[in-house]
Amino acid sequence: MTYTVGEMAKKLGVAPSALRYYDKEGLLPFMKRSSGGIRIFQDSDMEWMRMIACLKKTGMPIKEIKKFVDWCMEGDTTIEKRLELIDRQRDAVLAQMQQLKETLATLNDKHWYYETAKQAGACAIHHQNKAHDPQEEICAMEGAAK
Amino acid sequence: MTYTVGEMAKKLGVAPSALRYYDKEGLLPFMKRSSGGIRIFQDSDMEWMRMIACLKKTGMPIKEIKKFVDWCMEGDTTIEKRLELIDRQRDAVLAQMQQLKETLATLNDKHWYYETAKQAGACAIHHQNKAHDPQEEICAMEGAAK
DNA sequence: GTACAACTTAAACCGTACTTTAAGTCAAGT
DNA sequence: ACTTGACTTAAAGTACGGTTTAAGTTGTAC
Numbered sequence: 001m002t003y004t005v006g007e008m009a010k011k012l013g014v015a016p017s018a019l020r021y022y023d024k025e026g027l028l029p030f031m032k033r034s035s036g037g038i039r040i041f042q043d044s045d046m047e048w049m050r051m052i053a054c055l056k057k058t059g060m061p062i063k064e065i066k067k068f069v070d071w072c073m074e075g076d077t078t079i080e081k082r083l084e085l086i087d088r089q090r091d092a093v094l095a096q097m098q099q100l101k102e103t104l105a106t107l108n109d110k111h112w113y114y115e116t117a118k119q120a121g122a123c124a125i126h127h128q129n130k131a132h133d134p135q136e137e138i139c140a141m142e143g144a145a146k
Numbered sequence: 147m148t149y150t151v152g153e154m155a156k157k158l159g160v161a162p163s164a165l166r167y168y169d170k171e172g173l174l175p176f177m178k179r180s181s182g183g184i185r186i187f188q189d190s191d192m193e194w195m196r197m198i199a200c201l202k203k204t205g206m207p208i209k210e211i212k213k214f215v216d217w218c219m220e221g222d223t224t225i226e227k228r229l230e231l232i233d234r235q236r237d238a239v240l241a242q243m244q245q246l247k248e249t250l251a252t253l254n255d256k257h258w259y260y261e262t263a264k265q266a267g268a269c270a271i272h273h274q275n276k277a278h279d280p281q282e283e284i285c286a287m288e289g290a291a292k
Numbered sequence: 293g294t295a296c297a298a299c300t301t302a303a304a305c306c307g308t309a310c311t312t313t314a315a316g317t318c319a320a321g322t
Numbered sequence: 323a324c325t326t327g328a329c330t331t332a333a334a335g336t337a338c339g340g341t342t343t344a345a346g347t348t349g350t351a352c
Contacts, residue, residue: 001251004298004299005298005299005300006298008297013323013340015248015340015341017300017340018339018340018341020301021341024301025339034299034348034349036299036300036347036348036349037299037300037301037347038298038299038300038348039299039300039351050252051256054249054252054253057246057249058249058253061337061338061339062339062340066201076263076267076269076270079156079260079263079264079268080264082260083257083260083263083264086253086256086260087257089253090250090257093246093250094250095252096246097243097246097247097329099203100157100203100239100242100243100246101243103200103203103239104236104240104243105206105238107200107204107232107235107236107239108236109234110232111201111229113229113230113231114229115223116181116230117222117225118225118226118229118230121225122222122225128294136148143218143339150329151328151329151330152327152328154327161310162309162329163310163311163312164309164310166331167309167311168332170331171309175346178317179300180319182317182329182330183317183320183329183330183331184318184319184328184330185329207307207308207309208308208309211325237309250319251319274319
């Protein structure tokens with residue numbers, strides 16, 4: 001089974017221009033062309049696309065993904081480099097997850113702050129000993145954050 | 147205690163130009179100035195900076211952070227809007243965490259693939275027993291590339 | 293064999309989030 | 323008063339990851 005760039009784009013849920021851009025950047029060195037120059041995607045290419053999509057989701061820039069793809073094309077001599085890149089990216093993802101966990105905790109604090117303020121009808125509920133003015137929002141935030 | 151833009155930038159670990167940019171974009175409406183026009187940050191401003199940093203970490207664009215900051219300056223009539231924004235962002239963070247979890251699982255598969263390939267000295271080690279191999283797609287991928 | 297949608301390219305354009313530059317001002321130390 | 327480093331601004335530049343445009347080609351359908 002083969003696909004044109006438009007069909008593949010639809011299958012992947014991306015714009016055709018994005019696939020052409022990835023091709024131009026060297027991310028799709030496995031791509032075949034028709035005699036007329038039309039790109040031909042094959043079912044087996046889906047695995048490359050999934051790998052690229054995975055690395056993109058980690059926040060890896062296009063140029064570094066290209067480095068990985070190039071190593072794949074080079075053969076077995078680059079296995080160790082590829083392993084190191086995967087491991088580095090795994091560490092990066094773990095760090096991102098930790099970061100998000102901390103961010104989520106802060107957002108949960110803010111949720112509580114605004115939920116209680118909503119019940120009371122005023123943010124002042126969080127700083128009873130102070131008169132309300134815009135500057136007091138800061139103190140209120142500080143209270144909720146700690 | 148007060149700080150210049152350079153001192154505050156150092157405290158926050160960002161470039162002074164970034165703080166000037168945030169100010170220009172309306173993210174720092176609480177900022178004071180000296181009679182000569184020099185920005186003066188105060189300790190109490192740290193809480194605003196932390197809130198902005200938190201929203202930035204969720205991937206929220208500058209313009210939406212400004213919307214939130216503007217609502218904070220407007221007072222209690224915007225409490226509900228702010229709560230909704232926080233809740234939406236909380237959902238967004240949970241979705242990001244789920245996404246990263248799936249990405250991590252894929253990276254763990256790839257780690258195993260390259261770890262065993264490294265031991266064997268060749269990716270070809272994975273080209274047998276495709277039917278039960280969780281990494282069969284990679285074998286297909288690299289097979290197709292050659 | 294002609295129409296027509298979908299493809300091709302290079303090059304220009306876009307939005308985001310800053311950074312850099314250039315020209316000038318402020319404020320602290322001597 | 324003068325020097326000096328850090329500040330000020332507007333405007334231009336940068337990096338990234340595409341999208342859009344314009345002019346032309348391909349391939350299928352009738």
